[in-house]
Amino acid sequence: MLKNLFILIILTIGINSTALAAEKILITINQFVNHPALDAATDGIRNALKDRGFIPGKVEIKFDNAQGNMANAAQIAKHQAALQPAVMVAIATPSAQVTLKAKNANSLLAFAAVTDPNAAGLAGTNIIGVGDQPPISDLLKVIKQTLPQAKTIGIIFNPGEVNSVKMTEEMNKLASADGFKIEKAIVNSSSNIKLAVQQLIPNVDLIYLPQDNLVVSSIDTIAKIALKAKVPVVANDSTLVRKGLLFALGSDYFQDGIKLGNMIADHLSGIKVTPNIQSAGAKTLKFNDKIAAELNIVIPRKEQS
Amino acid sequence: MNVLQLLGTIEIGLIYALVAIGVYITFRVIDFPDLTIDGSFTSGAAVATVMIASGYNPWIATIVAIITGSFAGMVTGYLNVKWDILGLLAGILTMTALYSINLRIMQRPNIAIMDEPTIFINDNIISLTLVIVIITALLLTRFFSSEYGLAIRSIGINPKVSKSYGIKVGKMKIIALMFSNAFVALAGALFAQSQGFADISMGNGTIIIGLASVIIGETIFLNPKKIFLALIACVIGSILYRIAIAFALNAHGIGLEVYDLNLITAIIVAFTMILPKLKKNWGAK
Numbered sequence: 277m278l279k280n281l282f283i284l285i286i287l288t289i290g291i292n293s294t295a296l297a298a299e300k301i302l303i304t305i306n307q308f309v310n311h312p313a314l315d316a317a318t319d320g321i322r323n324a325l326k327d328r329g330f331i332p333g334k335v336e337i338k339f340d341n342a343q344g345n346m347a348n349a350a351q352i353a354k355h356q357a358a359l360q361p362a363v364m365v366a367i368a369t370p371s372a373q374v375t376l377k378a379k380n381a382n383s384l385l386a387f388a389a390v391t392d393p394n395a396a397g398l399a400g401t402n403i404i405g406v407g408d409q410p411p412i413s414d415l416l417k418v419i420k421q422t423l424p425q426a427k428t429i430g431i432i433f434n435p436g437e438v439n440s441v442k443m444t445e446e447m448n449k450l451a452s453a454d455g456f457k458i459e460k461a462i463v464n465s466s467s468n469i470k471l472a473v474q475q476l477i478p479n480v481d482l483i484y485l486p487q488d489n490l491v492v493s494s495i496d497t498i499a500k501i502a503l504k505a506k507v508p509v510v511a512n513d514s515t516l517v518r519k520g521l522l523f524a525l526g527s528d529y530f531q532d533g534i535k536l537g538n539m540i541a542d543h544l545s546g547i548k549v550t551p552n553i554q555s556a557g558a559k560t561l562k563f564n565d566k567i568a569a570e571l572n573i574v575i576p577r578k579e580q581s
Numbered sequence: 582m583n584v585l586q587l588l589g590t591i592e593i594g595l596i597y598a599l600v601a602i603g604v605y606i607t608f609r610v611i612d613f614p615d616l617t618i619d620g621s622f623t624s625g626a627a628v629a630t631v632m633i634a635s636g637y638n639p640w641i642a643t644i645v646a647i648i649t650g651s652f653a654g655m656v657t658g659y660l661n662v663k664w665d666i667l668g669l670l671a672g673i674l675t676m677t678a679l680y681s682i683n684l685r686i687m688q689r690p691n692i693a694i695m696d697e698p699t700i701f702i703n704d705n706i707i708s709l710t711l712v713i714v715i716i717t718a719l720l721l722t723r724f725f726s727s728e729y730g731l732a733i734r735s736i737g738i739n740p741k742v743s744k745s746y747g748i749k750v751g752k753m754k755i756i757a758l759m760f761s762n763a764f765v766a767l768a769g770a771l772f773a774q775s776q777g778f779a780d781i782s783m784g785n786g787t788i789i790i791g792l793a794s795v796i797i798g799e800t801i802f803l804n805p806k807k808i809f810l811a812l813i814a815c816v817i818g819s820i821l822y823r824i825a826i827a828f829a830l831n832a833h834g835i836g837l838e839v840y841d842l843n844l845i846t847a848i849i850v851a852f853t854m855i856l857p858k859l860k861k862n863w864g865a866k
Contacts, residue, residue: 310840340830341840343842346783351590354588354589358585359583373695373777377775396693396778397778435684436781436782441690
C-alpha cells in the first residue's frame with residue numbers, strides 16, 4: 277500500500293518535468309468559471325497579444341479554468357506559478373486573488389473582469405489590470421432622456437456576487453441623488469428569478485440589471501416577463517441588448533480583454549504600463565429598436581454612437 | 582509536474598484534510614449524511630477574515646471560527662434530534678441559512694486580507710498546517726478511545742443497542758456534528774488565511790471534495806478499523822485527490838481540453854478506487 281503511494285508520487289514528479297523547456301515567453305491564464313463575459317475577456321486578451329506579434333512560437337499560453345470551484349482556482353494558481361511564467365493572467369476576482377497569493381515576485385499579475393480591485397486587495401508591485409467600473413452615471417443620463425416619466429428603478433441582483441453588489445450600491449447611491457426611487461429584488465438561485473421579476477414589475481418603471489452572473493444567465497426569462505408587462509430593462513453590458521434589453525451603455529468584456537492584452541504586450545516589450553490599473557474607456561450605447569417599438573418609446577437618435 | 586507544483590498540491594490537500602476528517606466523523610463514525618459543511622466552511626473563512634480585517638489576533642480569529650463552525654453543527658443536530666427532521670434535510674436547511682448568515686458576517690461577498698498578519702508567517706503554510714492536522718488526528722484518536730468517544734462510535738454502529746446500554750444517542754449525535762463542523766470551519770479559516778481573502782462561494786462543493794477524499798483514503802488503506810489509521814487515510818486521501826487534479830491540469834498536451842478538468846479528475850478518482858479491487862481479482866486467479 278505505502279509502496280504504491282510512493283510510486284504514485286515519484287510518477288507525479290517525473291511526468292511533465294521535461295515539458296516547457298523551450299525558450300518561449302510563458303503566459304498563464306486562470307479563468308474562474310465559464311461565462312460569456314469572462315470568455316469574451318479571455319478572447320480579447322488572446323487577440324490583442326496576437327495582433328501585437330506575440331504569436332504561438334514566441335509565446336506559450338497555458339489556459340486553465342477552475343470551473344467555479346475556489347479550491348481548484350487556488351490549486352491552478354499554484355500550479356501555474358510553479359512554471360515561473362512571465363505573466364499570470366487572472367480573469368474574475370477570486371482568480372485574481374489566488375493568483376496574487378501564489379505568484380512569484382518577478383511574475384506579472386494581469387487581471388480583468390474585476391470591478392473593485394482595491395476592495396479585492398489587488399495592490400502591490402508587478403500588478404497590472406483592467407478594472408471594469410461600469411459607467412452607471414452615464415447610464416442614468418440616458419435613462420432620464422429616454423424615459424423622462426420614470427420615477428422608480430428596480431434592481432435584480434445576487435447579494436453573493438461582489439461585482440453585482442458593488443454596482444447595485446453605486447446605482448442606488450447615484451439614482452437616489454438624482455431623485456429616483458429604488459426597489460431591490462434579491463435572488464440567490466436561478467429558480468427564484470421569475471418570482472423576483474414578477475414581484476418588481478408592478479412597482480417599478482424600469483428594471484436595471486447589474487453585471488451579475490446569476491441574473492445575466494437568466495436574461496431571457498427576465499426580458500420576456502418584463503416585456504409582457506411593458507417594463508423596459510436596461511443594463512451596462514451592451515452584449516445583452518439583443519437578448520431583449522431596451523438599451524445598454526458600457527464597455528464589453530471583449531474590449532477589456534483587448535485593453536489588457538495590449539498592456540501585457542507593452543510590458544513584454546519593455547514599455548512601462550502606467551497607470552497600472554486602467555479602465556477600458558470605450559463606451560458604447562446600444563438600443564434595441566424592436567423592443568423600443570413594442571414599448572412605444574422613441575429613441576433619441578443623436579445619442580446612438 | 583515539478584516539485585513546486587507538488588508542494589502547492591500538498592498545501593491545499595493538507596488544508597482540505599481537515600474537511601475530510603470532518604466528513605469522516607459524520608459519514609463514517611455516526612453514519613449521518615451531513616451537508617452543513619458547504620456552509621460551515623465559508624463560515625470559518627468569513628469569521629476568521631472579518632476578525633483579522635478588524636485587527637484581531639489571527640489565532641483568536643481562528644479559534645472563534647472553529648466555535649462558529651461547531652454552532653452550525655449543533656443547529657443541524659438539534660433540528661434532526663429534537664424535531665426529527667431528516668438528517669439530509671437538516672443539513673441542507675442549516676447550509677441554506679448559513680449563506681445569509683455568512684453574508685451578514687462579511688457584509689459583502691468578498692473580503693481581502695492580502696497584507697494583514699495571519700497565522701501563516703514566511704511561507705510556513707505546509708509545515709504549520711501539517712502540525713495542525715497531526716495534532717487534530719492525535720487529539721481525535723485520544724477522544725474516540727475515551728468512554729465518551731466510544732459511546733459516539735457505538736451509535737454509528739448500532740443505535741438501538743447503544744440506547745439500551747444507556748447511551749444518549751441524540752446528545753452524542755449533536756456532539757459529533759459539532760466536532761465535524763468545527764474542523765471544517767477550521768479548514769475554511771486556514772484556507773482563507775492562506776489565500777488572503779474570504780468569498781461567499783468559497784464553500785461550494787466542499788462536501789464533494791471531503792467525501793471523495795474519505796473514500797479514496799479508505800480504499801488505499803483497505804478500510805482501516807483503527808481510528809488513527811482512518812484519520813491518516815483521510816489526510817492521504819485528500820492529498821491524493823489534489824494530485825488527481827494536478828494530473829488533470831497537466832493533461833492538456835494529450836488532446837484533452839481545459840474544460841475536461843472535472844471529468845479527468847472524476848476518472849482518476851474512480852480509477853484509484855477500482856485499482857485495489859482489480860489487483861485482488863488478479864491475485865485470486
